[in-house]
Structure formats: C-alpha cells, structure tokens
Amino acid sequence: MSGEVAGEQATDGQELNVGLLLFIPYRAMEDRIFAALAEAGFDDFTVAQARVMQRIGPDGTRLTDLAEQAQITKQTAGFLVDRLERAGYVERVPDPRDRRARLVKIAARGAAAIPVAESVVAEVEAEWAAHLGKRRMAQLRETLTRLREITDPYA
Amino acid sequence: MSGEVAGEQATDGQELNVGLLLFIPYRAMEDRIFAALAEAGFDDFTVAQARVMQRIGPDGTRLTDLAEQAQITKQTAGFLVDRLERAGYVERVPDPRDRRARLVKIAARGAAAIPVAESVVAEVEAEWAAHLGKRRMAQLRETLTRLREITDPYA
C-alpha cells in the first residue's frame, strides 16, 4: 500500500513538507476503512485490490481502464481482479459493444462492502471536522479539489 | 507503492471523499520526486526504500524505530535497509549505547540524493502555491499540520 516519499530526512521539528503532511491523514483514513471492513467480515481483500475496486463505475469498467486509472499495468490489474472475482467482490461480464473486452462489475459481496466503507468515511470526516472546525474542513476539501486540477493525471 | 482506498466506487462527479483528495496530490508529489531522482542517476532504489530512508534521523536511527515509524515490520525494514545499504545509500554502525542494536545512518550516496529530492519538493510546492495562491497554500499546510495531531500515530 502505499508509500510516502516526500522530502527525505525526518526533520521532525515542524515544517514537514506538504507531501508527507498529505500522506499522514490519508493513511489514517485508509487504516480506519480497512479495520472497519475487516471487522464487518470483509477481511479477505487487500489495499491493492480495494484501489482497483474503487475505480469500477456503476455500469462496469474495462480492465484496461481500471489499470490506467489505478496507474498500474493491465497485467497487474488482471491479477487483482482475479482475486476480487474469486472472493466474490466483482464479476466479469462480456462487453456487449466489443467482443474483445469484458466489463468488470461490482458483485454481491462487493455491493455489501461499499456501505460499510462509506459509513466509516463519513465517520472519520466528521471527526476531522470536529477537530478542525467546519469552516476549515470545508476549506480543506475545496483546496484539495482545486489542487486536483493540476495533480490528477486523468481528470 | 502505496494505496488509495477511500470510499469505494468512483462517483467521479465532484465530491470525492477527502481521503482520495489527499492521496491525489500526494501521489503527484511522490512521482515528481521519483522522476527527478531517477534522472539524476539515483534510479536504483524504490518507493518503499525511500519511505524508510526518509525516517533516518541526523544521528542515525535504529531499525526497530524505522519500522515503527514507517508502519512496517522490523523484518521488512531490515530487508529494505539491506537493499539501501548495498546500493550505498545508508550504512549500519554499531550503537555505542546498546550492543544489541545498530544505527542506520545516511551514507555518501544517500547524502547526495537528499538535496535533489529537496529541490523538487520546493519546486512542486511553488507550483502548487502558484495555482492555489499563497494564502491558500499556507492555510493548507496549517490545516494539514493540525490534522496531523489526530492522525499521526506517533507524533
């Protein structure tokens, strides 16, 4: 899962670089989601799998698209989808528009996991808002959305 | 490398959850640092290794501490430090205070890489500040620093 390379050397006396400052709460959110899912019985999937699953659109998404969005190779994406499929989180159906392709869709088990994840996200966001104040929290979201304009490779 | 699990399902019509919003620029920063290091000839190390190396303090740090801070097992940390050591980025010296322990320190090649990374961080931060405006950029840093208070496991 994840990495956090940003600046080299732990200065640790304040003034962390922004990259690391972004990573810390991100990681905390991820850990919370994972813990909650595991506790709810969804303990047989991994961060990498979730990363891919998260990208599946409501009508299904092609493997190649998933790979591109998750910034991994299609081989890796295929590997991860295999796992997800075997665990019942997703399914592959033929793409009616293109006989080469198949659409990866959320399956029953996946659909069951999503509300669990969503509720944890809401819970954590509420905690953050309580600590920062509503205004600051809203500003944070807005600033990050703006930042996305120059940092998101496909959006 | 790193993950980004935060919310499940690509809603994609705005309102991304904050976890993912944090991850996007983090990832962009990381990619930039990596690309710059590779171009400068430091192409033989990985994100995971950098994650550990980043935590080494000025007087060296014990393996166990590195593991804890990077949130990995000490075995994994040992594995990564082995690689870093063979590539000349770090060295292990006996800890004078404790004969069980050894201190991992930045070696010559590591010391050479740090300024390269630092300059990219500065560059990227400047780009972000240009896009967001100075005030917003300062607010972002401040808010993230506050958020760290409740999301950083050891700090």
Add this chain to the structure above:
DNA sequence: GACATTGGTCAGTGTATCTGACTAATTTAG
C-alpha cells in the same frame, strides 16, 4: 484485404510484506 491498434492473457522475474521462530544483549524483579 492488409496493417495497425486495442483488450486481454500467459509466463517469468524481482520487490515488498507478513508470520513464526530464534539468538543475543539489556532491563526488571525478587
């Protein structure tokens, strides 16, 4: 219809991560 492109798989390799078991040095208790 030939050629290039696109969607996906197969095979092979290296990296990262974990758990469990172990040695050695240090610290704590009685």
Add this chain to the structure above:
DNA sequence: CTAAATTAGTCAGATACACTGACCAATGTC
C-alpha cells in the same frame, strides 16, 4: 545478584503485487 522478561535484530518461508516481454483475438483504418 541471579532469574525472568523485554528489546534489537536475524533467519526462513509464504503470499501478494508489480513489472517486462511475448502473444492471441477482435476492431478499426486505408
């Protein structure tokens, strides 16, 4: 001050994940 518990680190083995290269089949282009 010895005995027990803790701490620092390693060894061994297993699994997951990520990449490259090679390939096949369907689609699109000229």
